[in-house]
Amino acid sequence: xxxxxxxxxxxxxxxxxxxxxxxxxxxxxxxxxxxxxxxxxxxxxxxxxxxxxxxxxxxxxxxxxxxxxxxxxxxxxxxxxxxxxxxxxxxxxxxxxxxxxxxxxxxxxxxxxxxxxxxxxxxxxxxxxxxxxxxxx
Amino acid sequence: xxxxxxxxxxxxxxxxxxxxxxxxxxxxxxxxxxxxxxxxxxxxxxxxxxxxxxxxxxxxxxxxxxxxxxxxxxxxxxxxxxxxxxxxxxxxxxxxxxxxxxxxxxxxxxxxxxxxxxxxxxxxxxxxxxxxxxxxxxxxxxxxxxxxxxxxxxxxxxxxxxxxxxxxxxxxxxxxxxxxxxxxxxxxxxxxxxxxxxxxxxxxxxxxxxxxxxxxxxxxxxxxxxxxxxxxxxxxxxxxxxxxxxxxxxxxxxxxxxxxxxxxxxxxxxxxxxxxxxxxxxxxxxxxxxxxxxxxxxxxxxxxxxxxxxxxxxxxxxxxxxxxxxxxxxxxxxxxxxxxxxxxxxxxxxxxxxxxxxxxxxxxxxxxxxxxxxxxxxxxxxxxxxxxxxxxxx
Numbered sequence: 001x002x003x004x005x006x007x008x009x010x011x012x013x014x015x016x017x018x019x020x021x022x023x024x025x026x027x028x029x030x031x032x033x034x035x036x037x038x039x040x041x042x043x044x045x046x047x048x049x050x051x052x053x054x055x056x057x058x059x060x061x062x063x064x065x066x067x068x069x070x071x072x073x074x075x076x077x078x079x080x081x082x083x084x085x086x087x088x089x090x091x092x093x094x095x096x097x098x099x100x101x102x103x104x105x106x107x108x109x110x111x112x113x114x115x116x117x118x119x120x121x122x123x124x125x126x127x128x129x130x131x132x133x134x135x136x137x
Numbered sequence: 138x139x140x141x142x143x144x145x146x147x148x149x150x151x152x153x154x155x156x157x158x159x160x161x162x163x164x165x166x167x168x169x170x171x172x173x174x175x176x177x178x179x180x181x182x183x184x185x186x187x188x189x190x191x192x193x194x195x196x197x198x199x200x201x202x203x204x205x206x207x208x209x210x211x212x213x214x215x216x217x218x219x220x221x222x223x224x225x226x227x228x229x230x231x232x233x234x235x236x237x238x239x240x241x242x243x244x245x246x247x248x249x250x251x252x253x254x255x256x257x258x259x260x261x262x263x264x265x266x267x268x269x270x271x272x273x274x275x276x277x278x279x280x281x282x283x284x285x286x287x288x289x290x291x292x293x294x295x296x297x298x299x300x301x302x303x304x305x306x307x308x309x310x311x312x313x314x315x316x317x318x319x320x321x322x323x324x325x326x327x328x329x330x331x332x333x334x335x336x337x338x339x340x341x342x343x344x345x346x347x348x349x350x351x352x353x354x355x356x357x358x359x360x361x362x363x364x365x366x367x368x369x370x371x372x373x374x375x376x377x378x379x380x381x382x383x384x385x386x387x388x389x390x391x392x393x394x395x396x397x398x399x400x401x402x403x404x405x406x407x408x409x410x411x412x413x414x415x416x417x418x419x420x421x422x423x424x425x426x427x428x429x430x431x432x433x434x435x436x437x438x439x440x441x442x443x444x445x446x447x448x449x450x451x452x453x454x455x456x457x458x459x460x461x462x463x464x465x466x467x468x469x470x471x472x473x474x475x476x477x478x479x480x481x482x483x484x485x486x487x488x489x490x491x492x493x494x495x496x497x498x499x500x501x502x503x504x505x506x507x508x509x510x511x512x513x514x515x516x517x518x519x520x521x522x523x524x525x526x527x528x529x530x531x
Contacts, residue, residue, distance in 0.1 A: 005263045007270035014270040037393055040271045066292070066397060066518075068284035069346040070276060074255040078276040086281045086345075088397070095393045098272050108346060113292035124274055131274045 003125035004077040013042045016055065021130040024121045026058040028095050039095035060119030061137065062091040069107045077125075083107055089117060089134055103135035140414050140529060144230040145371035145378035146491045148177030148364035155321035155357035155477050158251050162193035162360065163204055165246030169362035170205065177364050178375035179240060186211035186238035188225035190481060192360075193246045201244065211238040217388070218514020219426055222363070222483035223524025226510075227384035229365045239367045243487075246360035247479030250325065256356050256480055257428075258344065268520075280353065280429065282516035284345035287431035290398045291347060294446035298347055300453055301430040302338035304467070305351050305474050307457040308427060309333040312471025315499040321476055325355050352430035354473035354482070363487050379491040383413030383527040390520040398446075401523030402439035402511055410441065413527035415507055417441035422493045422508035423457075423465035424486035427472040428517075436511055440525070459500040465509075469493060469500040483512030487526065494530040506530050 007018050017040075020027045029038040032054055036047030044051050067087035073079060085100050085107040101117060104110035116137040121130035150172035152165050160168075174180060187209040191197035195204070199212050211232045215224045222243055229241040249256060257280040264273035290296045310332060312318035322330045329337060333351065341350040371378035385408030389401035410417065417440055425436045434448040442465065443451040457467035468474075470489040473482045490508035492498045508528045515521035 004276065005273035007273055008263065008265040011265060011267065011270050013267040018270070039393060040267065042267060066285040066289035068281045068288055068348075069343075070278055070281050071343050071345060072258045073276055073278050074258050075276070081276070084276060086275055086277055086285065088285060088391070096391060098275060098277065098391075100275050108343075113288060127274075 002077045003127070006124065006127040006129065014040070017041045018129045021121055021132060022128070024130065026060045026119050026132050027055050028058055028091070028093060029053040029055055037094040039097060056093070058091050058093050058119070060091070062089045062117055062134070064101060064111065064113055064115045064117060065090045065096060066113055067101060067111050085111055087111070087134065100133050101135070102133045140382050142368050142380040142382070144233040144365050144367060144381045146363055146381065146487060146528070147366045147371050147374040147376065147378055148173040148179065149361065149488045149491055150176060151361040151485065151488050152359045153317050155359055156250050156324040157358045162246035162248050163195060165360040166193055166201060166244040166362065167205055169246070169360055170242050170244050173242070173362040173364045176376065177366070179364065183240045184242050185209055186229060186232060186241035188213045188215070188229055188241060188243045190214070190216045190221035190245070192481065209238070211241065217522035219428065219481040220483045220512030220514040220522045220524040221481060222487055223384070223510060223512040223526050224386055224522070226365060226381060226487060226526050227386055227524060230381045230384060233365070233367045239370050241365045242362060243365065243484060244360065244362040245481060245484045247481070248358050249356050249479045250358045254356065254480070257353055278345065279516060280345045280348060282518040283429045283431050284348045286397055286435060286518040287347050290431065290434065293398060294449065296434065296449035298339055298349070299335050300449035301352060301434055302335040303452045303455065304427065304430040304433045304457070305338045306333045306335060307455060308468045308472040308474045310458055311469045311500045312475035315471050315476060318471035318476035321355065321357060325357060348429055348431065354428050354478035355475070357477045357479050359477045359479040361484055361488060363484060376495055377531060379494045380529045381526060382415065382529045383409040383411070385409035385525040387523045388520070389523070397518050398435060400435050400439050400513065400517060401521055402436045402513070402525065405523040405525040406440045406511065409525035409527050415527050420465045420507050420509050421502050421505040422469065422490055423467050424490045424508060424510040425467060426482055426486065426511060426513040427468055427474050428478065428482070428513065432513055432517055433467065435517065436513065440509060440511055459502050466500065466502045469498050469502070481514070483514070483524065486510035486512055490528050494528055
């Protein structure tokens, strides 16, 4: 089975985020000028345009905002995986990220909106980066 | 409030076949423009504005003008996915108001069925950009975006799959009255060609929870063309003009605290209705982009037909059928769910709205006077566009 897609570099906004995954760290940004939490990573504040952002480490604890279970994906790397989940996770620090919920017996029945989850980092195929995933807390 | 007649749809042509190996996307566009000009009683040389979303082999960069052999004064290549044509109609209306052009053509051609393009289930996108690098590893598909909106809608408001299924049932009822849609269902080898029940929808296989197969649009070939003209030209054309009364455009996307069940329509619709001086309760025909059942449910709310969270109850009992009072008739051509979806369906919303206001629909609402066409492009739940056009008959 071919590798699943991974982030590709050079890409200047997301390099630091993916580098941090190698140390099992989930990072996000906050504006030093207006305190807006910025995610996904970029070089400016989405609230005020300032370029004065600080990088913070998330505790990786959050809530499932919504999810789906993908039963059909024609892309070869995913086509034979069986049902897998896709989810938006609301992290306690105030950012929402796309991820997946793993570590449940059956994703079609065992994931719920509002359930508490915690980040984990998984090596995926042959990538050097670790992928942030979420497990029931 | 007096309605201002800003510009008018004066000609249209919908490509009749949904599987057509013997024609190219660019040929569909050119032939459709000729047919649409004939429908209006206008000629090739009358065209002075070209709107194009860059579809078709060798399209893009305005190449359609070269292919057609036209030298338009106004060229607009806005590409925002399936709602591109509502954006084009809005832009053409403004260009006509400014006096920059008099006869604008919008065209579309696609071979999505012949080329077997997996539109809904072809993800995820390879990494390499600020956005794709954050989603590539997870196997996001197009439909999964929409499914996550449906999941949240259900959790937040108690909406059920049985309620969403009503959208598929109503549009199939309309499709069965449209010979081109019935032929499409045969050509696409759809099982159970005929009226659908809610149970049929719920028993179809799950594609991305909570969306079932019969809540997903077809993938077809097709296309067509729409001619938009100035009020002066519209008074000379063959068919009665379908007036553009208002327009609105918006984009929406994921934010850290936003409500995923609210779409770009919540921004584009008030602008369009406000400009038109029309209330949602006055609308006879609702042409709403039905890529999936949930798309319609969310947009019924955002267009103002019911309150946020109440679409489930609103659509129960076949209320959106063309022959039921108390609500607008939904997608009376059969929609993307049961007639055609070559990838960007927005142009067909304008066409069927215009057919209704001309009295030419196969599921005609008697004396239809006001219609809304709302297109959605991209990925509901993440980056998506919304274009709203309000149309009126004399």
